[in-house]
Amino acid sequence: MAERAAAGAxxxxxxxxxxxxxxxxxxxxxxxxxxxxxxxxxxxxxxxFLAHIETIERxxxxxxxxxxxxxxxxxxxxxxxxxxxxxxxxxxxxxxxxRRTAVVLALxxxxxxxxxxxxxxxxxxxxxxxxxxQPRFGFALWQWPWAAAALEALLVAAGAWFYWRAARxxxxxxxxxxxxxxxxxWLILAGGAAVLxxxxxxxxx
Numbered sequence: 001m002a003e004r005a006a007a008g009a010x011x012x013x014x015x016x017x018x019x020x021x022x023x024x025x026x027x028x029x030x031x032x033x034x035x036x037x038x039x040x041x042x043x044x045x046x047x048x049f050l051a052h053i054e055t056i057e058r059x060x061x062x063x064x065x066x067x068x069x070x071x072x073x074x075x076x077x078x079x080x081x082x083x084x085x086x087x088x089x090x091x092x093x094x095x096x097x098x099r100r101t102a103v104v105l106a107l108x109x110x111x112x113x114x115x116x117x118x119x120x121x122x123x124x125x126x127x128x129x130x131x132x133x134q135p136r137f138g139f140a141l142w143q144w145p146w147a148a149a150a151l152e153a154l155l156v157a158a159g160a161w162f163y164w165r166a167a168r169x170x171x172x173x174x175x176x177x178x179x180x181x182x183x184x185x186w187l188i189l190a191g192g193a194a195v196l197x198x199x200x201x202x203x204x205x
Contacts (some may be wrong), residue, residue, distance in 0.1 A: 011115055013196035014152035015039050018115065020159030020188050022108055024166035029101045031163075031184075033093055037108040040089045041116075045076045059121070066149065066200045067142030070123050077116065079137070081128040086110035119148050149200050156192030160185050 019034040026034075036043070048054040054073040062068035075081045090106025117124060120138035127134055141148045164185030168178040 011119055011148075011152060012039065012042075012199065013192040014115055014155040015112055016188070016195070017152070017155030017157070017159035017192050018111055019108060020163040021155070022104065024159075024162035026101070026104045027166065027170065028097060029094075029104050030097075033097075033105060034108055037086075037089060037093075037105045038112055040109045041076045041082055041085060041112045044085055045073055048073070048075060065145070067119065067145045069142075070121050072123065074125050075128045077113065077120075077123075078125045078128045079113065080126065082110060082113035086113075118151070145200070149196060152196050153193070156189060156196065160189035160192070163188055 015038040016035055019031070019038040023029065023031050023034050045054055049056070054071075054075060054077075057070045057072065059068045059070060071077060076085065086106045086109035089109045090102045090104075094102025094105040113124070117137055118139050119141040121140045121142060122136050122138040124137045125131075125134050126137075141151065164181050167181030167184060171178055171181050
């Protein structure tokens, strides 16, 4: 059941939408690096999940659908753990593009924790290690799945729109056309919508 609950445990579309939003402003940062940064905590989570070090538990009385999970990820999704992983990501990948991009990538990686804070059910601890007595955070928007889905949809739509507008401006300034900007903008929108639809429907499980 834990594996099925994983289907509803991700804010994947919303994270990718936020990455596209950042790309619209930080044009030196590659889009692929921003996309990777925004899900970096989950990338590290996967091998820990497979090793049963971090786990996902279905919320009692639910079918394990969208948002119906409690996540025990005290290394990747603790406040301190997320901060350390984000700084490490920014340093490792960002240094090839300069200090500003390194800082941007680190902040985007940490934005994963901030966005998760909005939806998670009081399962995000302060420190790595799983001490039962430490405070745990989460505003639990997942208790209202359609509100959480609406937030994700808004992030995807805003990310696609602002990316398209910024890319179009760059293309036209360089004497090109806006066709590529429109294509990538539509791909961001369509891809994010598809991921969100699969997540909400539970088909990821």
